Amino acid sequence: MKAEPAEQQRLLDLQEVDSLLRQLTHRLRTLPEAAEIQRLEGRVRELRDQKAVAATKLTDLDREQRKAESDVEQVRARAERDTQRLNAGQVSSPKELERLQSEIDSLQRRQTELEEVVLEVMERREATDAEHARLQKEIEAVEAELETLEERRSSAVVDLEADRASANDRRQRVAAEIPEDLLALYTKLRDQHDGVGAAMLRYGRCEGCKLALSTAELGEIRQAPADEVLRCEDCRRILIRTTESGL
Template sequence: MKAEPAHQMRLLDLQGIDSRLARLAYRLRNLPENEEVRRLDTRIGELRDRHTALTTALSDLDREQRKAESDVDQVRTRADRDSKRLDSGQVGSPKDLEHLQSEIVSLQRRQTELEEIVLEVMERREDLEGQEDQVRKELEQVEAERDAVEERRSTAVAEIDADRATEFTRRERIAEEIPDDLLAFYTKLRDQNEGVGAAALRYGRCDGCKLALSTAELSEIRQAPPDEVLRCDQCRRILVRTTDSGI
């Protein structure tokens, strides 16, 4: 392939931009905030699940407490009614009196048991409320931390996007100066060689693979016409001669 030396030199400018664009893309993919957001999202999910479980348990305890208190009220009402009957003296036979007294004792015992259940439920609820409050506060703290990290990430992304836009504009301008066939050849080699399609020959060494050329290879390059598009025998990238080539 033939190409003006000036056009070959422009490939180095294009390569420099493509390398910077690749570094910017790498930075965008590997922002430390990305991993931090993932970690915080995982923690937020765990805390939300825990908070949901606690609020569900509290709701169940509410129903349990209401039922226990209702049972206490029913037993108390029945015991009060029996006590009033007993106090009124309007009880029939001695057997009825004995039965009523026994029932009052039984109701009092049952009331005590139910009141203990209510107290136990209230204690469990107090413990769960403490856990729920702690989890809720931690959740709010982690969510606030995530918001701060997301803001930092957005700022970093905006800065990288601005740099990329500048580089893309420069790239378009330089690409217009390069013949289509040379540009297509460079693009093909760039895609095949880890993002580097053209490299400078500096002091007898290829900037692409960083290997020194042999004496015979340098001799062939000296004899090649200036418009000959050369390639490195090692990495097969376009090899652009410069004033520092050492030939």
């Protein structure tokens, strides 16, 4: 393939722009804010799950507390009725009197036990309520941090997209100055060789694969016409001769 030396050297400009575009695309895909946002979103989901568990537990404890308080009230009401009967002298039999007094004593003990149950449930509910509030507060804090990170990510994306648009404009201008067949070869090689299709021959070394050319290879290059499109024998990229080639 033939191409004017200036046209070949424009491939280095195109390669520079393509490398920049590749870097910008990589930065867009690997923004540090994106990874942190993903982590925080996972944390929010985890906290919301924990909050839901706490909310369910609060509902269960409310039900348990109402049941315990109802049991206390029933025992208290029964004890009050028995006490009223006792105080009203409605029991004449000593045996019945003894039975009623025993029942009142038993009901009072039972009431005390149930009141302790109510207190224990209330304590558990208070602890669960505090945990529920703590989780809500942490969720709000993480969501605020998320909002800040998302703003930073959006700003970074805007800047990177602007840089990429500028680079694309420059690429179009450079590519327009390169013959179609040379551009097609470069594009094919670029896609095959990790984004690098053309490399400078710099002081006897290919800048694409970083390998030094043999004396025989350099001799052949010295003999090649200036418009001959050369390829590196090792990496097969287009090899561009410049004043720094050391020929």
